[in-house]
Amino acid sequence: xxxxxxAQTEISVxxxxxxxxxxxxxxxxxxxxxxxxxxxxxxxxxxxxxxxSFDEQNEISGRYSWNFQKSTSSFNFxxxxxxxxxxxVYFCALSEENFGNExxxxxxxxxxxxxx
Amino acid sequence: DGGITxxxxxxxxxxxxxxxxxCEQNLNHDAMYWYRQDxxxxxxxxxxxxxxxxxxxxxxxxxxxxxREKKESFPLxxxxxxxxxxxxxxxxxxxxxxxxxxxxxxxxxTRLTVV
Numbered sequence: 379x380x381x382x383x384x385a386q387t388e389i390s391v392x393x394x395x396x397x398x399x400x401x402x403x404x405x406x407x408x409x410x411x412x413x414x415x416x417x418x419x420x421x422x423x424x425x426x427x428x429x430x431s432f433d434e435q436n437e438i439s440g441r442y443s444w445n446f447q448k449s450t451s452s453f454n455f456x457x458x459x460x461x462x463x464x465x466x467v468y469f470c471a472l473s474e475e476n477f478g479n480e481x482x483x484x485x486x487x488x489x490x491x492x493x494x
Numbered sequence: 495d496g497g498i499t500x501x502x503x504x505x506x507x508x509x510x511x512x513x514x515x516x517c518e519q520n521l522n523h524d525a526m527y528w529y530r531q532d533x534x535x536x537x538x539x540x541x542x543x544x545x546x547x548x549x550x551x552x553x554x555x556x557x558x559x560x561x562r563e564k565k566e567s568f569p570l571x572x573x574x575x576x577x578x579x580x581x582x583x584x585x586x587x588x589x590x591x592x593x594x595x596x597x598x599x600x601x602x603x604t605r606l607t608v609v
Contacts, residue, residue, distance in 0.1 A: 486536040
């Protein structure tokens with residue numbers, strides 16, 4: 379069974395600080411997909427990134443970066459120079475390969491508050 | 495622009511009533527999903543459908559029903575058997591490409607409150 383753990387329930391940082399959101403996953407499959415989604419106060423989940431299990435290369439997109447480490451089953455998300463607009467709930471999610479029958483399992487989310 | 499439309503945005507239900515939440519997509523996605531979100535519990539899968547006229551129960555299907563008569567539509571009915579229906583409901587869709595699974599596109603959600 380697939381499982382995602384986001385141990386940080388809430389984080390608050392002052393604007394311009396860096397912040398890392400942790401994500402640890404469990405799966406028995408060798409082929410799987412990892413995701414991060416952002417949920418602003420409006421409620422809709424917004425896709426941020428996708429990683430498959432064969433691509434351990436870290437990714438940077440502007441102020442956002444992701445660190446995927448299979449050895450520790452982690453897929454952590456770092457925001458550099460945080461801004462108030464980054465305040466949201468962030469979800470990490472996992473899907474095992476199932477050839478058209480994929481389903482995402484979500485962590486419980488981390489509520490990030492950026493203090494101006 | 496393609497996307498997923500959920501309606502209504504807010505819904506109030508009286509005790510003992512059935513209510514139906516609408517979810518429509520124009521993305522030509524094959525799979526559609528319903529999730530329930532409660533504070534501190536993340537998103538839990540209610541039902542999903544990989545193809546028209548077929549659907550499967552998720553982790554918390556009791557008290558809910560769905561139909562998938564058209565590819566574009568996946569309505570969720572919250573029945574009176576659901577004892578604690580107050581929650582935020584999210585609909586999503588996905589499509590699988592040759593290069594793999596690319597996750598979901600979400601609607602903007604329906605907030606259901608029992609009054």
